[in-house]
Amino acid sequence: MKAIRTKIASRALGPGDRLPSIRRFAESMGVSPSTVVEAYGRLEAAGVLRARRGSGFYVTGADMPPMALGEMGSPRERAVDPFWVSRQSLDAEADVLKPGCGWMPANWMPNTAIRKGLRSVSRAAEGVLADYSTAYGSPRLRRLLIGRFAEEGLALPPEQIMLTSSGTEAIDLVCRLLLRPGDTVLVDDPCYFNFQALLRAHQVKICGIPFTPAGPDVAAFESAIAQEQPRLYITNSALHNPTGATISPQTAHRLLRIAGASGLTIVEDEIFADFEPAPSPRLAVLDGMERVIRIGSFSKTLSASIRCGYIAARAAWIESLVDLQIATRFGGPSPVSTEIIAAVLEGGTYRRHMDELRLRLIRARKDIAEQLASIGISPWIVPRGGFYLWCRLPQGQDSAVIAKRCMEERIVLAPGNVFSPTQSAACFMRFNVTQMADPRILPALRKAMQTG
Amino acid sequence: MKAIRTKIASRALGPGDRLPSIRRFAESMGVSPSTVVEAYGRLEAAGVLRARRGSGFYVTGADMPPMALGEMGSPRERAVDPFWVSRQSLDAEADVLKPGCGWMPANWMPNTAIRKGLRSVSRAAEGVLADYSTAYGSPRLRRLLIGRFAEEGLALPPEQIMLTSSGTEAIDLVCRLLLRPGDTVLVDDPCYFNFQALLRAHQVKICGIPFTPAGPDVAAFESAIAQEQPRLYITNSALHNPTGATISPQTAHRLLRIAGASGLTIVEDEIFADFEPAPSPRLAVLDGMERVIRIGSFSKTLSASIRCGYIAARAAWIESLVDLQIATRFGGPSPVSTEIIAAVLEGGTYRRHMDELRLRLIRARKDIAEQLASIGISPWIVPRGGFYLWCRLPQGQDSAVIAKRCMEERIVLAPGNVFSPTQSAACFMRFNVTQMADPRILPALRKAMQTG
The missing domain is CATH 3.40.640.10 (Type I PLP-dependent aspartate aminotransferase-like (Major domain))
Structure with a gap:
């Protein structure tokens, strides 16, 4: 019960979200299915969950607690969720590398x-x-x-x-x-x-x-x-x-x-x-x-x-x-x-800056795509512009696991499932080609994929 | 019914607010009480209002429409409500005087x-x-x-x-x-x-x-x-x-x-x-x-x-x-x-600026209080600092009416009831002493109080 309430308090589960099946949740918590049946039942009685016939348990909107209220834990202890990437990127110290972040390095800006x-x-x-x-x-x-x-x-x-x-x-x-x-x-x-x-x-x-x-x-x-x-x-x-x-x-x-x-x-x-x-x-x-x-x-x-x-x-x-x-x-x-x-x-400065930047990005996307290909990571498509490459990892790799391992090496990545409402992008990773010049990144990625 | 729905849509009535009594609302709309009884009843049936025994009708929270949605009208047509003062002050053209606004003129700032x-x-x-x-x-x-x-x-x-x-x-x-x-x-x-x-x-x-x-x-x-x-x-x-x-x-x-x-x-x-x-x-x-x-x-x-x-x-x-x-x-x-x-x-600049500003404000509060006294407007208290004087108008004056009249003279005032959740400050007005140097303000106020 506590685990579910915490997920709701931390917004990991929102109104209308379906809870894991009784069997899956019992396995993940290491308890018996009957314990989960009882917990779901009590939460239903408390108005926190609603059962739908034949379709499982859902979080009710009406009984959301005030948001968060300090139950979210500090960023480093957190699950790899959307906030994880934001906080790690925004608060990264100077020596942290950020191929997962959503902006260009300051020296690429006008x-x-x-x-x-x-x-x-x-x-x-x-x-x-x-x-x-x-x-x-x-x-x-x-x-x-x-x-x-x-x-x-x-x-x-x-x-x-x-x-x-x-x-x-x-x-x-x-x-x-x-x-x-x-x-x-x-x-x-x-x-x-x-x-x-x-x-x-x-x-x-x-x-x-x-x-x-x-x-x-x-x-x-x-x-x-x-x-x-x-x-x-x-x-x-x-x-x-x-x-x-x-x-x-x-x-x-x-x-x-x-x-x-x-x-x-x-x-x-x-x-x-x-x-x-x-x-x-x-x-x-x-x-x-x-x-x-x-x-x-x-x-x-x-x-x-x-x-x-x-x-x-x-x-x-x-x-x-x-x-x-x-x-x-x-x-x-x-x-x-x-x-x-x-x-x-x-002024004309901005237009010229963007013209040059687009050319620079073509080269960077090509260069980084080649480097990633050398360790078995390939882009889903070749974008017409911008600084992102949305890439598929080699078979069997979980991008959240790799992101956690790379964080230990002070590298912030953006694993696929933080982008996926259905959590169906575990084998994807978003790379920012403008943040990947450092030679430590590729070896760290390769090592993270080989471990375990 | 439309009048009530509009008030809810425009946030003039919020969840939990009590509606006027049937007799008062009938009078204000110029309709018979039975018309109001019917309107309230229909809105109750639609879930928009809730009747509480012996205490009147209330706006339900559950049935709030999406906010505003363009039913609020343009600022000039609006009632004198909190938005009226904000919008009139923020969007005032250069020749508009703003004794009602909540900030000092730009040339008073550091x-x-x-x-x-x-x-x-x-x-x-x-x-x-x-x-x-x-x-x-x-x-x-x-x-x-x-x-x-x-x-x-x-x-x-x-x-x-x-x-x-x-x-x-x-x-x-x-x-x-x-x-x-x-x-x-x-x-x-x-x-x-x-x-x-x-x-x-x-x-x-x-x-x-x-x-x-x-x-x-x-x-x-x-x-x-x-x-x-x-x-x-x-x-x-x-x-x-x-x-x-x-x-x-x-x-x-x-x-x-x-x-x-x-x-x-x-x-x-x-x-x-x-x-x-x-x-x-x-x-x-x-x-x-x-x-x-x-x-x-x-x-x-x-x-x-x-x-x-x-x-x-x-x-x-x-x-x-x-x-x-x-x-x-x-x-x-x-x-x-x-x-x-x-x-x-x-730097020490800010501290010195504030020291000078406090002295300047003492003089301005005193000066403006004297000017207002000459037309029968007196401060509720003498504040220790700041640029506001919260003033009582002469007996029988309605500050919202005066604010509307002064708006026609291109003077933005802050009438008492925009500050009062209980609408009990009709005879008060907030003056910003830093925005009152222009000699047109006092005569316009005097005239607005004499009209009608």
Whole structure:
């Protein structure tokens, strides 16, 4: 009973999640099945679990404890879950290598342009330095976004765009507006691991749609909608995280047709858009912002320190999201930050930086793919851009075990199952090619796969 | 029925709120009582309302619609509610006067120090410019906070302090950790209006405790705990918003004794602390961080643009709040921001700036109080510090009506009832003395009070 309550308290099990079968759980805990029968029964009586005829036990939404409350343990003691990768990456000391992390090394970023932006803002008007931002955020930066969208054939008025403090905050605000505990949300399987952490914080049920090299599996998407009546589908367009895949025009069109018929709202996160060699289909553009909410940020290409994200959506939704942002943050991103970002984007420096970066990444992906191939690790697809390689490990290897072994060597990896809502990616690993120059990584990986 | 549903959709009515009596609602809508009986009955059948024997109709938590969803209308058409003041102040054009807003004019802020900080950060290491912050936030800034707390006799280890992107976000994270929809939260009556907007977003019941010149009314606090079993009490220490009052040592001690007996958690927001001539009692210090969560920010004294807040609490709570911040924002405030703030705080410039500012504010409070007295408006108390004067209007005046009239003259006011959970402050108005230098304000106020 304690083990299950701890899992619920630590959000390892969320509302609507099914518990392991009695036999499997008894085996994993080293107790008799009758003990598990009794524990499940008591938790059911306490309202923590609900039994469904012929289908097992489920966590009830209604009886979720307040979140976490210190029962989660320190990061190093934790299970290899989405938080594990985030915390290990964010708090890594200088000597730790991070092929599992989700950003490029600082010296790959356009720092000269950022330094110039900081100097320029140091001379800005007093209001930029001292005041809160306007409710929707910097008109200058929003105009730049309108210009970008117009290039794609999507004409948006300013009241359909707001700025946020990060891309994650953008999705969080949308979830706060549209979701209620117990709702179902579709995500890709695999998907960006923090989507799962975020959705757990909203106490919703997560349903994974198998991801193919051309986007989500359309048949699975359609049947999930029929069976689960989800409120939202959250996906990465442009370059999918973790796979680096791009949605095909046909898949994009079909998804929207199905979503339209069922009233589903889609959140399209285009955070890796600027890494694309040429723009791929955007659900928001095809849809004309009827049911798609488009979000993005500058953290991957410009700076993760000078934080800013955006939301483009129906005007009425944006209006409510702006209120929600005032209630929960008292406003959007720092005017200092948005002025720096606008200054960097407006100049030609950023465009040249991205042109060079794309070439550098082609070489890095090729180089790292060859190195990984030499130890039997092969990419699932060859991505068109970005810095991720989603790779299959040699037969029989468990990426969580390898990640734990490499952590002992001070190397942070991103094992497949932290990305997989169905825990079906144990034999996959996401590699960040920009974080793999150190010669210690390959030997450590090889050794971790040979041990045990 | 539509009127009630709209109020619920717009969060004017939250879960647990009582509806007006049948007779009062019939009068206000200009319909017959039997129409209201029917409407309430239908809404009860639909699960939107619940009748309690002998006590009226209440909004159920379970049937809250997704928040807002564009039914809130544009800010100018809106009722004078907490969002009205925020939106009017944040989005005010350059010629609009803002005696109702919650911050000082940009030219009262330490801009020279901020400019110097920006130039210094433009030369910082690449990691500061490009990387995400560590999970708890800048160790340098957290050390500064530890030093400040130590001066008050509160020794805290680093793992009990985390940084956030704003003071509001700090409270929001705490609410996400500790509250569930339908919980009850105590606030002061009057209190900072955005506490109410924030708590509505959490779908909790708000209970106001009458505020006295020495802090919350202790007897009312005790009986609210007995009757409502609240989960949290949120208050401003140092200088209370909107009244400018300071809690007395006796009240602080009694509050903690009562909270301790009932297991209540207290959020103490000390955002105006640096405006105090000398430190007043802090619940967090007396309590030793057992049940008090201390939050603050630098937005009022240093910059509202370079945003940063903090939370000090039990280590286990901080650990969970850090995870929650990763899940919902992917980390804390910008390293660029925290480096600038630390640089400003470390130098003697900030201390000198605050010394001068306190003197300037004494003069401004005195000057504005005299001007207001000349038109019959008098402060409830004479605050020890800060830039607010909480004032009583002449007999028979309604501050919401005056605020609407002054808005037509392009003057944003903060009428009393936006601060009052019980709507019992119609004859009060909060004035920001730093925003009242313009000679148009007094005549406009006088005229608004004479009209009608």
